[in-house]
Amino acid sequence: MMLIVRSLIILLVGFRTIVHGVHFRGGTITWRPLNNTPSGSTVAVQIRERYSWNRITYPCDDATIALHGTLGGGTYVTGVSGAWSGAWTNMNTAINCTDYSVALIVSSGEHYETQTFPLNILFSIGFVNGNWLTNLVVGGNNQGWSVVCRVNTVIRPDGYINSSPIAVSLPIVYKEINIQQVHVVEMSDFDGTDTLRCRWANLSGNFNNADECDGVCYGIPGASLIEDNCTLVFTLTNAGVYAAAALQIEDYYSSSYTTPMSSVPIQFLFYGYAAPAGTCTTPPAIIGNRPNRACIGTPIGSNVTEYIIIQVYCPGHAIVDLVSSAPTGMKKSGIINSSPSSYISCVLFSFFHYFVTDVYEIILSWFPIADQYGPQSFCAGAIDTIQLQSNQWCITFLVGFESPDIIRPTMVQGSASPIGTVFQNQTIFSIQTTKSVNRPTLNGTYIYFTDATANNTLVQKFDCGWAPEVIYTGFTTIIRFPVAPWIPGHFYYVTFDSGVASGTDFCGK
Template identity: 25%
Template sequence: MTCANNVPISTIGWSSANANLICVADCLTDGGYSTAPIDILTDCTSVSSSLKMMTSERSKNVTLSADAHFYLAYRGSAWVPLNDPAKTALDWSIVTYIDLRKRPDGFINTSPIAKVVSPQYVILNQTTQINILVSDANVGDDVRCRWSKYTIGYRRRKRSDEERHENHYYTAQKYIKEPDNKEIMDLRKKRQTCSSGCLKGEKCNSVRCDGTMCTTLTCESTCCDYPTTTTTSTSTDSTTSTETPGTPKSTSSFPIRQAIDECGDICYPNSVPNGTTLTNCTITFTGLKAGVWYGIAIQVEDFIDNTSTTPMSSVPVQFLIYVQPQPACSNRPIIFPLNRCLEVQVGISISFNLSAMNLCNSSVVKLADIIVSSGITGMTRGNLTNLSTNSSVSYVKFTWTPQINQVGSQQLCTIAFTTENLQSDQYCIIFTVKNSSDICVTTTTSTSTTTSTKTTSTSSTASTTTTITSTTTSTTTTSTSTTTTSTTTTTTSTTTTTTSTTTTTTSTTTTTR
């Protein structure tokens, strides 16, 4: 198995498996799509020989007229044997709803994106929750998941504007004319006979139904005819299924509004074990028998808010679940987060290693591979390589040169598998592609502040005045001394410290990685 473009026709055994995405309902408002339909060919983004798994995708731009809204489908018949007991050659029908009419808020809608890897491996008798990762570019939209379903078509009641004959009759000498030119609602009964095959309600195992398109317990259509499609076989190797055109459920009795088959032969609840539920885009599943494959069909839809009941678009998600016996080690591997700058420049190649750790004894269980569940166009990956210093850790090298049409966000999602098909949580990386060299700019700002305080010191000496009076008295002489006053001058000393200006220094360091 090699990674190549134009999958599946580039894959051994699938050289004639190309087909177109066809309009199946509301085709009168397909905006011109049916005049130039697109094919199903995709380009490989990841391949794992050890897991016998290939991932491929391709984006195509289609120009449609304004207000186009219609349903597109990819139909075929090459599911692996599914369910218990196993059924072979079951049909698939994958349908998406496109609506380019303006939303209630005046914008054209962007459909949600869903991510899930196929197959999902679950352990016997263990309840497993499978999360479908969803996102929507329109902020505020309410994204919901539901089981895909088959919606029957219908005939509109016939509106006829017939011209009536005027009927005049005599009443009290006045002619009364009945109203004419009325709009009449006529009911048309469905056809009750078949040119071949069996009628609605007949058991599928009856003689009349044998060999017809009656595939359930009883004929559910008005007429279960014999199939008219031609099966085309292609040579293939022993590991490849053969794809044949699917046999869609009959819509011949509903020429006005075609049936919409979103799930083919894997419609809920007949396609899964009892007790399987879907809540908030999380499937709760318990496998009751080992070695059984199941098909899951989900529609992811976006609504203008959480009160709306009208989806603005519908995106299909279909994948396989395999029930396996209890493994020797039930510890799931982990993927180490990427420790590098996630901004990249157009035209500049980058490479990085993504590592995973095996949490089981490596002598019992090993890492099988790290697969890409959602890739980036142009990004290539190498083989799984064991880390020389730790036998529990392995890595895959990725290389990529971003292109000008990839400016913006690009997401890579990966999952690690062990040799017992235990898988890690899905790990996603979002790169930002820029058309400039200012990538991975890191700015560090440091601020230092120095402040001095003004201090004033004052000392005072208080003046003291002393008066001395000396008087001497004798019997014969009186001596009087003059009073002397001594005054001390008050001195005030002030010391001022000059205030320094507060200075803030900012240092910016720019690092390009």
């Protein structure tokens, strides 16, 4: 759901340079109709392909991105099963570079293309070739890849044409070996009522009627998958070795349906590393007012500015690189050390020292275009100088939609109630929004009531993800206090975290 938020984002950074061939590093293929209302006997469908490559084989830098330079090409997405003959035109796999990492030796990019298909057909398309990365725990030795997507123009039970889900992850995610790890793949879908699930890609007997993963099927030994929210739980055991995740994201008309309407691939890599030696091994973290997996309404042509804020907790460590998965056209600034670290000595009953942490930021800027209508996701993560990595952080822009916003109260009652002087026994407060809103899907977003007279003391906070004291009804959010905590003669103010409510336009589950 679309969250009320301001803006923030993250980054991933460089480990020491480790060279591994061959060239493929994963990818995805998705699609959507340009108009989901049936008209005539055909439909124009936009196909999106995104791949990641060995940066040595396919170089990319800031100049490449600025000049819309391409990566790959000369190979094609072809029909692999179903009624594709006569409907599908082979699509070149040349992509415009959008991201790169020097330290991780990876280049990524995407390409959009529109084709016209007959209504009421099903077929699968795939990018099938070789070779994958050699240094894989499963599927090494230059084995091939198979990235397969199911297209379905059959009219849905609600009378519309389906859009496929979208999944996003960083191309390479660094994880420490010999401890249990959890990784969530961001899923979204333009069709608001669909149920999304993910599963392992496999060789046969699937909805695509095709080999979906070639040499990297079940590429993470011992991993488990929570299908409803696409959460991977696993333990890597080999330092210096990669593990490939090959998943299919599928959309169902409702939770009672057993056959998906479409199936899209997402393939990416984990890299295992041993815990680094040293006195401080706390990884960096992404901080700020954008929660992970937030969804923000973003009008077409609007000037989007987001801030990636990273905090480093270990003395002498720095953020050194960025690995990301960004929409076409999004620009990233350099890494800015906005709050240099220092040591401070204090005297109480004895001397002690404490470390004031470094804070880094990267500024993102973007003007979304009409071709990017619908969910557009950004993911990033940060690595410091001794290979400690933050968790992946993702955010989804719902292009073509406005986010709901709080109507700023004035001394005229209506937009918020009560305002001005309130009674000591007042227990019910309300606030109006510009659009109808629901409870957010994520916990950890709060409304705060603070006593300004008592040195800004927190009086009460409510977690809007679950607190029964917060009620959402149309354009109004109501907060009920069990007991009035107000002190006569004191001044109070109310603040809201980003994402305290979700719009009714859909972004993801």
